[in-house]
Amino acid sequence: xxIDRVPALKRCRALGLEPAVIGRSKVSKRKLEKxxxxxxxxxxxxxEKQKAKFIYGVLEKQFRGYYExxxxxxxxxxxxxxxxxxxRIDNVVFxxxxxxxxxxxxxxxxxxxxxxxxxxxxIPSALVSVGDVVAVAxxxxxxxxxxxxxxxxxxLSAPAWLEADQEKLTGKVARFPSxxxxxxxxNEQAIVELYSR
Numbered sequence: 428x429x430i431d432r433v434p435a436l437k438r439c440r441a442l443g444l445e446p447a448v449i450g451r452s453k454v455s456k457r458k459l460e461k462x463x464x465x466x467x468x469x470x471x472x473x474x475e476k477q478k479a480k481f482i483y484g485v486l487e488k489q490f491r492g493y494y495e496x497x498x499x500x501x502x503x504x505x506x507x508x509x510x511x512x513x514x515r516i517d518n519v520v521f522x523x524x525x526x527x528x529x530x531x532x533x534x535x536x537x538x539x540x541x542x543x544x545x546x547x548x549x550i551p552s553a554l555v556s557v558g559d560v561v562a563v564a565x566x567x568x569x570x571x572x573x574x575x576x577x578x579x580x581x582x583l584s585a586p587a588w589l590e591a592d593q594e595k596l597t598g599k600v601a602r603f604p605s606x607x608x609x610x611x612x613x614n615e616q617a618i619v620e621l622y623s624r
Contacts, residue, residue, distance in 0.1 A: 435530070442478050448612060472621035479613045483512045484529050489552065494622050505615030506606045513604045516543065517551035519561055523591050523598040524584050525576065540567035555600050562597040586610075 439446050466474075480490050497507035512518065517533040520541055526532035533551045535541060541548055542564050543555065555561065563573050577596055585591035588604040 438481055442474065442481060444478060444482070444612065448482060469621070469624075472617040475614045475617040476621055479509075479512065479611070479615070479618060482529070482611050482613070483515065483518060484533060485512070485552075491622075494618070505619045508618065509606065509609050509611070509613070509615050510604050511554065513609055514554045514556075514600075515551065516541065516548060516553045516555060516561070519555050519589065519598070519600070522586055522589055523561065525563065525573075525596065525598075540564055540570070540573075557600050557602055559600045560597060561600070562595065568596060 436446055438444075439448070476490070480486070485493070493511045494504075494508055497504050497511055500507045513522070517529060517536050520526050520532040520535055521529045525541075526535050536551045537549055539547050539549045540563060542562050543553070543559050545560075545562075547564060567573060568577075573596060577593065585598060586604065586608045588600065588602050588608050590599045590601050592598065
């Protein structure tokens with residue numbers, strides 16, 4: 428399995444992203460790069476695609492698959508694409524506040540700490556559906572990380588399309604995310620234009 432091992436903060440600088448977008452609170456001492464070079468339309472579209480891939484931790488082949496799936500769905504292709512990326516179980520774990528970053532959420536899922544509708548799921552790219560209940564596995568709930576999370580006074584902060592329960596360390600998918608629910612700084616239309624060349 429291929430893994431993107433580029434340092435996260437370095438990649439944020441290159442793409443002009445704030446570290447908070449990927450869940451990092453650490454701020455780089457170097458400022459975001461701003462160049463006076465003129466970038467072509469293709470260059471801008473490519474940068475938007477790279478941003479989306481980096482934020483969600485998806486490589487090219489898988490990202491292309493999400494685009495193909497979004498294209499045949501009803502509605503706006505770009506919004507469908509972001510909706511599919513948001514519905515990944517690793518992203519849902521991050522959005523529920525059960526992990527500090529998407530990379531950490533991916534690891535939590537891979538290590539089998541998460542259940543969906545009572546069944547253990549260790550595939551980070553699995554998509555959730557409306558009504559699915561995402562929870563920390565019973566065995567894992569005694570883990571120091573999850574114990575601390577439950578006892579902390581910081582309430583789980585979930586977007587409107589998810590319902591979080593801090594006491595039980597669970598969350599429910601109330602509905603599919605709309606574009607208004609997705610706060611990633613990506614121009615999805617540019618990605619669609621890039622792929623439809």
